[in-house]
Amino acid sequence: MTSISRSQHDFAQAGRLLPGGVNSPVRAFKSVGGTPRFFASASGSHVQDVDGNDYIDYVGSWGPMILGHAQPEVVRAVQETAASGMSFGAPCELEITLAEMVIDMVPSIEVVRFVNSGTEATMSALRLARGFTGRDKFIKFDGGYHGHGDGFLVKAGSGAATFGEPDSAGVPADYAKLTLTAPFNDIAAVERLFADNRGEIAAIFVEPVPGNSGVMDLYSSGFLQQLRALCDREGALLVFDEVMCGFRVAPGGAQQRFGITPDLTCLGKIIGGGLPVGAYGGREEIMRHISPDGPVYQAGTLSGNPLAMRAGIETLKQLRQPGFYEALEAKSARLVEGLLDGCRAAGVPAVANRFGSMFTIFFTGRDAITCGSDVGNHCDLDFFGRYFNAMLDEGVYLAPSQYEAAFVSAAHSDADIDATIAAAGRALAAAKP
Numbered sequence: 034m035t036s037i038s039r040s041q042h043d044f045a046q047a048g049r050l051l052p053g054g055v056n057s058p059v060r061a062f063k064s065v066g067g068t069p070r071f072f073a074s075a076s077g078s079h080v081q082d083v084d085g086n087d088y089i090d091y092v093g094s095w096g097p098m099i100l101g102h103a104q105p106e107v108v109r110a111v112q113e114t115a116a117s118g119m120s121f122g123a124p125c126e127l128e129i130t131l132a133e134m135v136i137d138m139v140p141s142i143e144v145v146r147f148v149n150s151g152t153e154a155t156m157s158a159l160r161l162a163r164g165f166t167g168r169d170k171f172i173k174f175d176g177g178y179h180g181h182g183d184g185f186l187v188k189a190g191s192g193a194a195t196f197g198e199p200d201s202a203g204v205p206a207d208y209a210k211l212t213l214t215a216p217f218n219d220i221a222a223v224e225r226l227f228a229d230n231r232g233e234i235a236a237i238f239v240e241p242v243p244g245n246s247g248v249m250d251l252y253s254s255g256f257l258q259q260l261r262a263l264c265d266r267e268g269a270l271l272v273f274d275e276v277m278c279g280f281r282v283a284p285g286g287a288q289q290r291f292g293i294t295p296d297l298t299c300l301g302k303i304i305g306g307g308l309p310v311g312a313y314g315g316r317e318e319i320m321r322h323i324s325p326d327g328p329v330y331q332a333g334t335l336s337g338n339p340l341a342m343r344a345g346i347e348t349l350k351q352l353r354q355p356g357f358y359e360a361l362e363a364k365s366a367r368l369v370e371g372l373l374d375g376c377r378a379a380g381v382p383a384v385a386n387r388f389g390s391m392f393t394i395f396f397t398g399r400d401a402i403t404c405g406s407d408v409g410n411h412c413d414l415d416f417f418g419r420y421f422n423a424m425l426d427e428g429v430y431l432a433p434s435q436y437e438a439a440f441v442s443a444a445h446s447d448a449d450i451d452a453t454i455a456a457a458g459r460a461l462a463a464a465k466p
Contacts, residue, residue, distance in 0.1 A: 035426065039083040043071040065418040065433045070425070075102035077444040080430060088430035089449050089456075091439040095432075096244075096277050097302040099361075099390070100351055101444025107306045107347045114343040122334055127342035134349045135304065135312065138284050141273070141294045145314030146323055147337045151276035151301030152180025154311035155238070157331045158297050159184060161313070162236035162270045164329035165322050170230055172213045172223060172237045176405025178245035179238055179274050179299075187212040217249070217404045220259045227267050236270040236297075237263075241287035242278040244438040246405030247393035248386040257293050264296070270319070276301035276311070277438070280352055282389030290389075303352075306344030309335075357443065358389070364450060365390040365441040371454035379461040381416075390441040396420070408436055416464055423460035429453055 047054035053061045055069065062069045070082040078101055080090045093099070100107065114127070132145050148154050159182070163169055171184070179185040181201075187209045188200040199209045213230065215222040227234060237260055243249035264271040273295040279286040280303040288295060297315035304310055314320060324330045351357065369387045372394055376383035382398040395402045396413040408414075417435040424431055429452075431439055 040071045065421045077101040093440040101442045110347040120338045128337040142314035143317040144320035148311040150311045154299040154313040155179040156182040158313040166235040168235035170233045174217045176246040238272045240274045242388045244277045270296040272297045304345045305341045306348035308341040310341040368450045375458045391438045419464035423463040427456035
């Protein structure tokens with residue numbers, strides 16, 4: 034194993050100053066064991082840790098780095114903008130430019146509001162849905178993650194479709210009762226929730242490509258279309274959480290790929306080019322309920338700050354280049370096929386879920402993994418932990434959890450993909466008992 038002494042030192046130091054030594058829980062490597070790597074720099078498809086070790090990166094800052102790290106045009110744009118001021122707390126023209134681009138690219142968005150994170154986008158969209166409909170309850174799906182807002186940190190109860198129970202300390206049980214949960218891809222369960230809560234449900238929140246329990250491509254059955262029809266019938270809003278898949282799987286996100294128009298869309302990650310950003314938008318009649326146009330209050334000191342706006346503008350410019358997504362799809366498919374071939378050659382049971390440039394390899398003997406509960410019940414999480422650490426030793430950085438997506442960027446080269454497939458073969462051998 035390469036030396037990680039400085040990362041070990043830094044993690045010990047951080048543990049005295051930060052909860053768990055990190056500022057976001059999954060970074061602590063709790064589910065895979067070992068020492069989190071502290072990174073010092075990144076370029077293209079690679080990241081470098083403080084000990085000087087180099088890794089091919091498939092985390093990509095959890096999705097935003099679709100162009101690769103420190104992409105020259107984005108870096109130059111941010112540097113130019115920073116020289117003129119990093120935050121005004123007042124309107125700037127860059128907000129108009131990025132808003133025009135988002136509205137042009139995302140089919141459902143007529144008016145957009147910029148915020149500072151995906152969590153802020155979903156929290157604000159939920160408040161807006163309640164304010165617009167005059168209803169308090171909403172539906173989410175088992176395993177679906179929509180940020181750490183109180184209403185979203187809810188798991189299913191004992192029934193297939195039920196009132197939610199808090200999934201985190203600090204979330205009041207009475208508040209969680211406003212969150213209704215149902216299994217993914219079970220339209221009958223959703224219909225029962227509407228029948229049991231007639232006239233009380235403001236919205237359905239759904240990730241059109243679930244990625245926070247590992248990538249799940251669940252909707253070839255027409256589930257999203259059924260949700261759209263059900264919301265129309267019941268007077269509820271359909272909210273797509275495209276924080277992860279927005280601009281990742283198509284220029285207009287998953288809604289473009291599926292041909293479905295939600296009432297509201299939540300965005301983040303890619304629209305900031307790696308800087309903190311979020312957004313929510315949708316039909317104008319709904320969005321005009323937001324203050325100062327309407328009674329739904331939401332504000333943010335750093336919302337629309339010029340650095341994030343300019344990074345987003347430069348990123349979206351490049352995503353609109355002809356052939357960008359076709360090339361990204363092709364290299365992603367080649368990587369996943371190569372990884373599965375390696376699993377078969379090593380005699381390691383595995384399946385893969387891939388949608389565009391998002392993918393997850395699941396170590397399981399099942400033919401398919403279709404929901405978050407499948408991961409915990411049917412995947413070999415111990416094997417994944419050994420595989421993850423073996424891949425680190427081979428110079429490949431994956432998300433430190435079987436429940437997460439991996440991301441391919443435009444900066445990943447054929448050589449990167451070949452090296453990753455070869456490294457995986459050696460890591461599989463090392464991870465076997």
